Amino acid sequence: MTTRWLTSEEQRAWRAYIAATHLLEDAIDRQLQQDAGMPHLYYSILANLSEVPDRQLRMTDLAEKTKITRSRLTYAVSRLEKDGLVRRENCKWDGRGSIAALTDEGMAVLERTAPGHVETVRASLFDHLSEEQVRQLEEICAQIAGALDEGGSRPTPDEVPWRRRSAPPCS
Amino acid sequence: MTTRWLTSEEQRAWRAYIAATHLLEDAIDRQLQQDAGMPHLYYSILANLSEVPDRQLRMTDLAEKTKITRSRLTYAVSRLEKDGLVRRENCKWDGRGSIAALTDEGMAVLERTAPGHVETVRASLFDHLSEEQVRQLEEICAQIAGALDEGGSRPTPDEVPWRRRSAPPCS
DNA sequence: CAGGCTTGGTTCAAGTTTGAAACAAACCTA
DNA sequence: TAGGTTTGTTTCAAACTTGAACCAAGCCTG
Numbered sequence: 001m002t003t004r005w006l007t008s009e010e011q012r013a014w015r016a017y018i019a020a021t022h023l024l025e026d027a028i029d030r031q032l033q034q035d036a037g038m039p040h041l042y043y044s045i046l047a048n049l050s051e052v053p054d055r056q057l058r059m060t061d062l063a064e065k066t067k068i069t070r071s072r073l074t075y076a077v078s079r080l081e082k083d084g085l086v087r088r089e090n091c092k093w094d095g096r097g098s099i100a101a102l103t104d105e106g107m108a109v110l111e112r113t114a115p116g117h118v119e120t121v122r123a124s125l126f127d128h129l130s131e132e133q134v135r136q137l138e139e140i141c142a143q144i145a146g147a148l149d150e151g152g153s154r155p156t157p158d159e160v161p162w163r164r165r166s167a168p169p170c171s
Numbered sequence: 172m173t174t175r176w177l178t179s180e181e182q183r184a185w186r187a188y189i190a191a192t193h194l195l196e197d198a199i200d201r202q203l204q205q206d207a208g209m210p211h212l213y214y215s216i217l218a219n220l221s222e223v224p225d226r227q228l229r230m231t232d233l234a235e236k237t238k239i240t241r242s243r244l245t246y247a248v249s250r251l252e253k254d255g256l257v258r259r260e261n262c263k264w265d266g267r268g269s270i271a272a273l274t275d276e277g278m279a280v281l282e283r284t285a286p287g288h289v290e291t292v293r294a295s296l297f298d299h300l301s302e303e304q305v306r307q308l309e310e311i312c313a314q315i316a317g318a319l320d321e322g323g324s325r326p327t328p329d330e331v332p333w334r335r336r337s338a339p340p341c342s
Numbered sequence: 343c344a345g346g347c348t349t350g351g352t353t354c355a356a357g358t359t360t361g362a363a364a365c366a367a368a369c370c371t372a
Numbered sequence: 373t374a375g376g377t378t379t380g381t382t383t384c385a386a387a388c389t390t391g392a393a394c395c396a397a398g399c400c401t402g
Binding site for chain 3: 244
C-alpha cells in the first residue's frame with residue numbers, strides 16, 4: 001500500500017507536539033534536578049510509591065504504572081535506594097519478586113519538593129490552557145495511552161489477593 | 172503563597188499526558204531503531220535538514236529547530252557524520268560557525284525509512300484521534316511550546332541576509 | 343586597536359537509557 | 373516429580389544525555 005503521508009494539519013500537530021514535549025520535559029527536569037536533585041522520572045517513582053497502600057510496590061507493577069522498562073526502573077531504584085529514599089524488600093508471596101518501598105526520608109523529600117514541582121507543572125503547562133483544553137488534553141492522551149498500552153493494561157486482577165492496586169492522587 | 176495543587180481534573184490530564192508521551196516515545200523510538208538504526212531524535216535531525224534550502228543548517232539553528240541542547244546536537248551530529256548521513260562544514264560567513272549538511276546518503280536513508288516512520292506515527296497517534304482532536308492537540312501544543320520557548324524564539328531575523336529560514340514539510 | 347564581553351561550538355566526566363542475555367523462582371505437564 | 377516453559381528481575385556493555393568547563397572568533401568601547 002502506498003504511504004499515507006501526514007496531512008499538513010497533522011504535520012503541524014506533530015511538530016507542535018514534538019516541540020511542546022521536548023520543552024516541557026526540559027523545564028520539568030531542570031526544575032526537579034535543581035530542587036530535588038533528581039530527574040522527573042525518579043520523582044515520579046517516589047510519587048507513585050507514595051500513593052499506594054503501604055507505600056510499596058512490586059517492581060513490575062511500578063514499571064507498569066510509570067510506563068517504563070524494567071531495566072530502566074532497576075537502575076533508577078538502585079540510585080534512589082543508594083540515596084536512602086527507597087528500600088528494597090523481597091516479596092513474601094513470590095520468591096522471584098522484589099518490592100520497592102518508599103522510606104520516611106523518601107516521603108519527606110517528596111513532601112518538601114512537591115510544591116515546587118506542582119508549581120512548575122502549572123507554570124509550564126496548565127497556566128497556558130483553558131479548562132476546556134485540559135479536558136481535551138486528557139481525552140487525547142487517554143486515547144493514545146489506551147491504544148498503545150494493550151498488553152500492558154490487561155484487566156486489573158482483583159481476584160489475586162496478594163496484588164493490591166490503588167487509587168491515584170498527585171504527580 | 173500556599174501551593175496551588177492540581178485539581179483532580181488536572182491530575183488526570185497530567186497523568187494521562189505522562190503515560191501517553193512515554194508510550195508514544197517508546198513506540199516511535201523502537202520502530203526507528205529497528206528500521207533505520209537510529210533513535211527518533213536522530214531521524215528528526217535528518218528530516219529537519221532535508222526540508223531546508225541546500226539541506227544544511229548551522230548547528231545553533233538546528234538545535235533551535237529541534238528544541239534540544241547544543242551539546243546533545245553535537246553528539247548526535249557526530250554520530251550521523253560517522254555514519255555518513257551528515258557532513259560538517261565551516262560556516263563561510265562566520266568563522267565560529269559550523270554547518271551540518273545532509274549527504275545524499277542521508278537523504279536516501281530518509282527517503283527509504285520515511286514511509287515506515289509516518290506509518291508508525293499514524294498508527295500510534297493519529298489513527299486514534301478525530302480531526303477535531305488533531306486540531307485541539309495542535310492548538311494545545313502550540314500554546315505550550317510558545318510559552319516555554321520565550322528567549323529561544325526571538326523574532327526570526329529576516330533582515331540578516333546570510334541566515335535563511337524556510338518552510339516546513341514532514342516529520 | 344587592545345582589552346573585555348558575547349556568541350557558536352565542542353569537550354569531558356558523570357549519569358542515564360537501551361536491549362539483549364543471564365538468573366532464578368514458579369508454574370505446568372506428562 | 374523431573375523437565376521444560378514462563379515470569380520477575382537484574383546485569384552488562386554500548387549508546388546517549390547532561391551541564392559545566394573550555395576554546396575560538398566576533399563584537400564592542402574606550
